[in-house]
Amino acid sequence: MREPTIQGDPNRGEPSGRKGRDEPSRPVDAVEEKLRPQRLSEVVGQRSVAERLAIALAACKKRNEPLPHILFDGPPGLGKTTFATVLHNELGVELNMTSGPALDKKLDVMPYLTNAAEGSILFIDEIHRLPIAVEEFIYPVMEDFRVDMVLGEGMSARTINLPLKRFTIIGATTRSGMLSSPLRDRFHMHEHLEFYDADELARIVIVNAAKLKTTIAEDAAWELAQRSRGTPRLANARLRWVRDFATARSDGHVSLAIARDALDMQEIDAEGMDKQDRRYLDTLIKVFNGGPTGAEAISATMNVAVDTLTDEVEPYLLRKHFIVRTPRGRKATPLAYRHLNYPEPLPDPDFSIGNQRRLFDV
Ligand code: ADP
Numbered sequence: 001m002r003e004p005t006i007q008g009d010p011n012r013g014e015p016s017g018r019k020g021r022d023e024p025s026r027p028v029d030a031v032e033e034k035l036r037p038q039r040l041s042e043v044v045g046q047r048s049v050a051e052r053l054a055i056a057l058a059a060c061k062k063r064n065e066p067l068p069h070i071l072f073d074g075p076p077g078l079g080k081t082t083f084a085t086v087l088h089n090e091l092g093v094e095l096n097m098t099s100g101p102a103l104d105k106k107l108d109v110m111p112y113l114t115n116a117a118e119g120s121i122l123f124i125d126e127i128h129r130l131p132i133a134v135e136e137f138i139y140p141v142m143e144d145f146r147v148d149m150v151l152g153e154g155m156s157a158r159t160i161n162l163p164l165k166r167f168t169i170i171g172a173t174t175r176s177g178m179l180s181s182p183l184r185d186r187f188h189m190h191e192h193l194e195f196y197d198a199d200e201l202a203r204i205v206i207v208n209a210a211k212l213k214t215t216i217a218e219d220a221a222w223e224l225a226q227r228s229r230g231t232p233r234l235a236n237a238r239l240r241w242v243r244d245f246a247t248a249r250s251d252g253h254v255s256l257a258i259a260r261d262a263l264d265m266q267e268i269d270a271e272g273m274d275k276q277d278r279r280y281l282d283t284l285i286k287v288f289n290g291g292p293t294g295a296e297a298i299s300a301t302m303n304v305a306v307d308t309l310t311d312e313v314e315p316y317l318l319r320k321h322f323i324v325r326t327p328r329g330r331k332a333t334p335l336a337y338r339h340l341n342y343p344e345p346l347p348d349p350d351f352s353i354g355n356q357r358r359l360f361d362v
Pocket of ligand 1: 046080
C-alpha cells in the first residue's frame with residue numbers, strides 16, 4: 001500500500017472555514033491519519049455512496065481504465081478525504097493531495113499534471129477555492145488529458161497541446177454551491193456526504209478505541225456518538241479527549257461515567273453542541289431577537305470568520321432544526337430557545353391567523 005503524497009499544501013485536513021489564504025494552518029495529524037479507514041470495507045455508514053464507488057471501482061478495474069473524476073461535497077469531517085484515500089488503496093495507485101488555496105497559479109498545478117502516473121489520483125481539497133484561471137486551465141485536463149499552453153506573445157504567440165497520462169481528479173468541497181457549473185459538470189460522479197447517525201458513530205468510536213488500544217464500554221461509546229454532532233472527525237476528537245481523561249483520572253478504561261465527566265468538562269452538551277454552537281444561538285436570540293439576520297452580522301458580532309459559521313456551525317444546527325434559513329436570513333426556531341432555556345417567543349404577528357385574515361382580506 002503506497003503512502004499518499006501531500007504536496008503544495010501541508011495543511012490539508014483543516015476544515016475550510018478555519019483556513020484563509022494567509023492564515024496559519026494545522027499540520028497533518030498523525031493520530032487522525034491512523035484512525036482513517038484504508039479500505040472500502042472499513043468505511044462505516046454512507047452506504048449508498050460506498051456502493052456506487054464499489055461499482056465504479058469494479059468497472060474501471062475490469063476495463064483497466066482510470067476512475068472517473070469524482071466530486072465529494074459535505075460539511076467538514078464527514079469523510080471526503082477518507083473516500084479518496086480508500087479509492088487509492090483499493091486501486092493500489094498513487095495519490096497526490098493538494099488544495100484549492102495552494103494552487104494559486106497555473107504554474108502551481110503544472111507539476112501535479114505532468115507528474116501524474118497513469119491511473120493515479122489527484123485529490124484537490126477545497127476545490128471551490130481554485131482561482132478561475134487555474135480552474136479553466138484544468139478543463140482540458142479533465143476532458144481530454146491534455147494541457148493547452150500559450151507560448152510567446154502577440155503575433156508570434158502559439159498554443160501547444162501537451163498530452164498527459166490518464167488519471168483521476170477527486171475534488172472535495174464544503175460549498176458545492178460555490179463551484180462553477182463548467183467545473184461541476186466535468187466531474188462524472190457527484191457524491192454528497194450526509195451527517196452520520198448515532199449508531200454509525202458508535203461503531204466508529206468502538207473501532208477507533210481499539211486502534212488506540214483503549215477499552216471503552218458500549219454505553220460510553222454510545223454517549224460519545226450522541227454528542228459528536230453527526231461527524232466522525234468530532235467523534236474521534238471526543239474519543240481522544242475522553243481517553244486522556246480516563247488515563248489521567250482513573251485506570252484508562254472509558255466507562256459511561258468517565259465519558260460523561262470528560263465531555264461535561266469540555267462543555268459539550270447532550271446534543272453534542274460546544275461553546276461556539278451555543279454562542280451562535282445565544283447571539284441570534286439575544287442580540288438579533290431570534291432573527292432573521294444574515295450570517296455576516298452574526299459573524300461580526302461573534303468575531304468569528306463567516307466561513308467558520310457557514311461551514312462548521314450552521315450545517316448541523318440546520319439539520320437539527322435549531323435554525324432555519326429564510327430569504328431574509330437565519331432564524332432561531334422554538335427548539336433553540338428551549339435548548340438554551342429561554343422563554344419561547346410569541347408567534348410572529350405577521351403570520352398570526354388574525355393578521356393573515358386582515359392581510360388577505362378574508
Ligand atoms: P473530510 O475530508 O470530509 O473533512 P475526513 O475524511 O478527513 O473528512 O474524515 C475525518 C476523520 O473521520 C477520518 O480521519 C476518519 O477517522 C473518520 N471518518 C470519516 N468518515 C468515516 C467513515 N465513513 N467511517 C469511519 N471513519 C470515518
